[in-house]
Amino acid sequence: MSTEKAVSTAEFHKANKPDLYTHPDYYLMDELLTEEHKLVRSMVRDYVKKELSPIIEDMAQQAKFNYDMVKQLGDLGCFGPQLPVEYGCGGMDYITYGIMMQELERCDSGVRSTASVQGSLVMYPIYKFGSEEQKHKYLPKLAKGEWLGCFGLTEPNHGSDPGGMTTNFKDAGDGKHVILNGAKMWISNSPYADVAVVWAKNEQGKIKGIIVERGMAGFSTPETHNKWSLRASATGELVFNDVKVPIENILPGVEGLKGPLTCLNSARYGIAWGAIGSAMDCYDTALRYSKERIQFGKPIAGFQLQQKKLAEMITEITKAQLLTWRLGVLMNEGRATPAQISLAKRNNVDLALNVARNARQILGGMGITGEYPIMRHMMNLESVVTYEGTHDIHLLITGLDITGENAFA
Amino acid sequence: MKILVCISNVPDTTTKVTFTDNNTKFNAAGVQFIINPYDELALTRALEITEKQGGTVTAINVGLADAEPSIRKTLAIGANDAVRINAEPIDAYFVAEQIAAYAKSEQFDLILTGRESIDYNGGLVGGLLAEMLGIPSVNVITSIEVENGVATMERDIDGGKEKVSCKLPLVASAQKELTEPRIPNMRGIMAARTKPLKVVEVSGDLITSATVGFELPAAKGGVKLIPADQAEQLIELLHNEAKVI
Numbered sequence: 001m002s003t004e005k006a007v008s009t010a011e012f013h014k015a016n017k018p019d020l021y022t023h024p025d026y027y028l029m030d031e032l033l034t035e036e037h038k039l040v041r042s043m044v045r046d047y048v049k050k051e052l053s054p055i056i057e058d059m060a061q062q063a064k065f066n067y068d069m070v071k072q073l074g075d076l077g078c079f080g081p082q083l084p085v086e087y088g089c090g091g092m093d094y095i096t097y098g099i100m101m102q103e104l105e106r107c108d109s110g111v112r113s114t115a116s117v118q119g120s121l122v123m124y125p126i127y128k129f130g131s132e133e134q135k136h137k138y139l140p141k142l143a144k145g146e147w148l149g150c151f152g153l154t155e156p157n158h159g160s161d162p163g164g165m166t167t168n169f170k171d172a173g174d175g176k177h178v179i180l181n182g183a184k185m186w187i188s189n190s191p192y193a194d195v196a197v198v199w200a201k202n203e204q205g206k207i208k209g210i211i212v213e214r215g216m217a218g219f220s221t222p223e224t225h226n227k228w229s230l231r232a233s234a235t236g237e238l239v240f241n242d243v244k245v246p247i248e249n250i251l252p253g254v255e256g257l258k259g260p261l262t263c264l265n266s267a268r269y270g271i272a273w274g275a276i277g278s279a280m281d282c283y284d285t286a287l288r289y290s291k292e293r294i295q296f297g298k299p300i301a302g303f304q305l306q307q308k309k310l311a312e313m314i315t316e317i318t319k320a321q322l323l324t325w326r327l328g329v330l331m332n333e334g335r336a337t338p339a340q341i342s343l344a345k346r347n348n349v350d351l352a353l354n355v356a357r358n359a360r361q362i363l364g365g366m367g368i369t370g371e372y373p374i375m376r377h378m379m380n381l382e383s384v385v386t387y388e389g390t391h392d393i394h395l396l397i398t399g400l401d402i403t404g405e406n407a408f409a
Numbered sequence: 410m411k412i413l414v415c416i417s418n419v420p421d422t423t424t425k426v427t428f429t430d431n432n433t434k435f436n437a438a439g440v441q442f443i444i445n446p447y448d449e450l451a452l453t454r455a456l457e458i459t460e461k462q463g464g465t466v467t468a469i470n471v472g473l474a475d476a477e478p479s480i481r482k483t484l485a486i487g488a489n490d491a492v493r494i495n496a497e498p499i500d501a502y503f504v505a506e507q508i509a510a511y512a513k514s515e516q517f518d519l520i521l522t523g524r525e526s527i528d529y530n531g532g533l534v535g536g537l538l539a540e541m542l543g544i545p546s547v548n549v550i551t552s553i554e555v556e557n558g559v560a561t562m563e564r565d566i567d568g569g570k571e572k573v574s575c576k577l578p579l580v581a582s583a584q585k586e587l588t589e590p591r592i593p594n595m596r597g598i599m600a601a602r603t604k605p606l607k608v609v610e611v612s613g614d615l616i617t618s619a620t621v622g623f624e625l626p627a628a629k630g631g632v633k634l635i636p637a638d639q640a641e642q643l644i645e646l647l648h649n650e651a652k653v654i
Contacts, residue, residue, distance in 0.1 A: 022423060022441075035478045039485060039598055046592045077595020090595045 006067035006192055006234075012055035017371070019053035021045070021106065021284050026318045032325055033095070040081075040096050044103035047076055052107050056232060057370045060108065063227065065192060065234040069111065074145020078104065078115045080123040087127065088140030094331035098273035098324065105274030106281045108373075109380035110233030112274045117188045118142060120267035122149030122197050125209055128262065129253030134211065138195060150193035150221075152184035152212075152238045153260045159186075160393050161409075163257050167200040169210060172244060178202075180210065180243040186387065190236035191223040197251075198238060199260045209251035209259050218243040229383040231376075265338050268388050269331060272344035275384060276320050278377045279352035283313045285372055286359035293364075300362070309358040316351040324348065339401035346394035353381045410464030410555065412455040413517040415508055415534060416483055417445035417498070417526040418476035432622045435528075444479045446590070447523025449486075451583040453591045455521050456487045458555055465489040467517070471498045471507045477606070484601035485593035491604070496611040500618045505537035510612040512542060519560065520580040524549045532582070539580040547573055551586040 030038065051072060052059075059066050073079060081090030082097040090096070097119070105112035123142050126134055141147040158164045167182025180200060190196065196212045196219075212219055218241040227235060251259070287310055290301035300306050327344050330336035356378035360367035367374050385391050396407050420426070421441040429436045444452070455466045468483035468491040470476050480491045494507040512520060520539075525532035532548075539546030550562040551570075561574045562581060593601075635643040647654050 020423070035481060036598060036602075038478065039482055039593070039601075040595070042482075043485075043593050043595075043598065050592065075594055076592070077598075081595055085599070091599065092595070 007062075007064040009051065009055060009066055009068040011064075012058040012062070012066065014054040015057055019049045020288065021049070021281060023106075023280050024283055024287075024314060024317060025321075026314050027322065029318075029321050029325060033099075036092075037095055037099055040092070041099045041103055043076065044078065044100050045106075047072070048103060048107045048111075052111060056108050056111070057373070057376065059232040060110070060376050061231070061370055063225075063231040066232070067192060069114065070148050070192075071145045073104075073115055073118075074143065077143075078119070079143050079145060080119040080127070080139070082119075083123055083127050083139065083143075087135050088143040089123070089127075090143075093328075094269065095325070095328035097270060098328050101270040101274040102277035102280075104277070106277035108232050108376065109274065109278060109384050110230040112270070112277070113188045113230060113233045114148075116267050116270040116274070117151055118149050120270055121151030121263050122195065124266045125151075125197050125251060125254075125259065125263045126211070129209055129251040129259060130211075131248070131252050133248065134251070138211065142195070147194040148189055148192050149195040149197065150187050150189040150238070151260075151263065152187055152190075152196050152198040153264075154184060154186050156183060156185045160390060162199070162260060163207075165199065165201060165207070167198065167240065168202070169200050169208075169245070170203050175247075177244045177246055178210070178250070180212065180240040180245050182240050184238040186224070187221075187236055187238055188230070188233055188387075190221045190238055191234045193221065196221075196238055197263075198240070200240075206255050207257055207259060208255060210245055211249040211251070212238075212240070212243060212245055213249075216243050216245060227383075229379045231379075261338070264388055265341050268341050268345040269327065269336070271384060271388055272324050272327060272341065272348045275345075275348040275352040275381070276317060276324060278381060278384075279313070279317050279320070279348075279355040282352075282356045282359035282374050282377055283310070283317060285374060286310065286313070286362040289363050289366070289372070306362055309362055313355045313358060316355065320344075320348045320351055337401075339397055342389065342394040342397040342401075345389065346391055346398070349381060349385045350391060353378065353385060356381055410459055410462060410519070411515070411517045412459060412464060412466045413508075413512055413515070413520045414448065414452045414455050414466060414468050414483070414488065415520065415522040415538070416448045416452070416468050416470045416480065417523065417528070418442050418470060418472050418479040419445045419526050419528040422446075422527065426625065428623045428625075432624065433620050435623070442476070442479060444482055445523050445526045445528075447525060447527070447583050447585070449523075449590045450585065450587045451521035451523055452483055452486060452488060454553060454583065454588045455519070456591065457588060458519075458553070462555070464518075467492060467515075469494070469508055469511060471496055471504045473497060480606060481601055482593065484604040484606065485597040486591050487593075487597060489604065491606045493606065493608050494611060495608050499616055501531045501533035501537060502617045505534045505541060506613065507611060508534070509538055509541035511609060512538070516578075518558075518577045519555065520578070522580065522582045524582045524584050535580050535582040542578075542580070544578050544580060545575050546580040546582075547575060548582050549584045550581050551584045553581060553587070 077090050081092045083089035085091040169178040169180040172179050194214050220239045221236050223236040291299050293300045359374045421443050424440050427436040466488045468488040471494040498504045522535040552563040554561050564571050
């Protein structure tokens with residue numbers, strides 16, 4: 001693993017401020033959750049408050065990746081909790097997975113990204129499309145956080161149109177290997193990943209998934225620097241220069257765009273939950289601040305313009321909580337459609353951005369400082385609204401679904 | 410080594426406290442309940458001891474079914490099994506009596522409690538329980554090690570520390586410094602699904618006390634700021650308005 005640049009928890013500055021977060025539950029949504037769901041939520045929240053809240057601001061300000069977090073998230077069971085126990089995973093339902101993503105993104109979208117890439121984009125395709133050998137080789141280590149994984153789909157010239165990818169592999173002629181060439185961009189976890197699930201075209205031009213491991217000659221993962229967003233998570237490229245990959249690393253179970261898109265469905269579902277987490281943290285922060293900040297002799301919570309912002313925030317958050325819980329039930333029943341997931345991802349990230357922007361205004365100048373999480377959430381959400389299907393692309397997915405007319409191209 | 414840990418189910422520390430029934434009952438509507446933090450420390454220390462030298466940890470709670478999420482959490486954290494005495498925990502005497510009745514039949518080597526529960530802050534159950542069982546009790550311990558049937562404990566006293574050793578069995582109550590609370594993980598939560606949670610009916614019906622009424626502390630008064638150069642005005646207000654001099 002490439003951890004020489006990664007930093008451990010001890011190297012971050014600890015803030016003294018307590019994390020007072022409590023989640024808003026205006027429609028008593030907790031009654032729709034099982035005791036186990038709530039136990040999982042308190043587990044992740046306690047972990048975040050203890051280990052991450054004190055240092056998350058410094059992680060983001062320094063833009064350094066806290067590698068200890070990978071092992072910690074693995075120990076908790078945040079990697080692939082919805083995958084079967086026989087591969088070292090949690091065997092939990094999709095609502096549990098969603099709750100975990102929500103609590104992690106409540107802390108920071110970058111933290112959630114690290115977990116959802118590992119669980120939904122690396123472990124899920126190996127579980128869904130991999131051979132038994134591949135599953136047993138990779139999943140237990142990824143679940144425990146002993147290995148970190150990344151997912152290579154987007155290329156410099158192919159983002160919303162992944163089908164046009166140019167990364168390709170051809171037979172090495174020895175009957176045992178293929179030769180992989182190409183480059184992937186905007187890859188979460190890549191600089192520290194031990195394993196990459198890469199989507200590339202074979203000689204027939206068909207998209208296949210292939211597992212590339214760190215250390216294979218010709219494979220490098222340069223880090224993307226100077227991001228203003230997701231600064232607590234590592235982003236990079238995947239560069240393949242005549243990389244010789246064993247044939248047994250090809251995922252046998254899928255061919256075509258369906259492979260990566262299936263993974264994205266699972267990840268987008270996690271984002272739908274996660275984005276509400278960001279929104280709830282911004283709302284909780286702004287509500288508390290508005291009751292404490294005195295102007296013109298009274299708390300600013302008592303002014304109509306601030307109440308309008310807060311009331312609209314809780315309205316949107318409550319709608320999203322209900323919508324997303326229902327999506328979770330459909331996921332558990334295997335009935336959620338990709339278009340339903342798109343609608344939730346698009347809606348929730350958009351509302352989270354709006355909540356963050358309004359919360360920022362309630363905090364005035366304090367809202368732009370690192371004393372409060374709001375600006376960090378807002379900047380993070382600018383990535384979240386773009387990755388895993390942009391805001392616009394998800395709208396076209398809904399458009400196609402309801403009209404039957406394709407407006408993508 | 411058989412350890413029993415007594416668990417209270419208490420309102421979360423951030424709860425806004427209100428009362429119902431003419432101020433005789435705590436209003437639990439919308440309140441999040443948690444394992445009493447001191448009891449959580451006792452549980453964690455019990456697990457550390459049994460992990461090192463073998464044994465079992467049983468969590469016990471006197472409470473109604475609504476306490477089960479907290480009890481289930483003790484199993485997720487690592488307790489081997491749990492017992493719920495099916496009754497409203499009316500007061501410390503009642504709770505201690507119920508736990509004593511159960512403990513008598515099970516022969517525990519060590520019983521740990523929190524120093525107090527953070528709702529009523531009585532701090533009585535440990536001592537009462539020891540008395541009822543006829544065994545020693547050591548209150549408010551900051552460390553405990555067990556070896557060859559003897560527990561060595563430390564407690565904070567005025568201006569220093571006291572080191573106590575005591576033969577097992579005994580009851581000890583946990584102070585904050587005893588250990589760090591343990592966050593359960595997914596594997597623990599899954600394991601908790603199949604661990605036994607036994608529900609035991611009440612023995613006896615002794616009620617020794619009843620709450621006459623609760624009262625919240627008076628709301629904080631406003632603050633009057635007197636400019637530094639007007640000390641006379643301050644003295645006048647202290648004399649005539651606050652009437653403290």
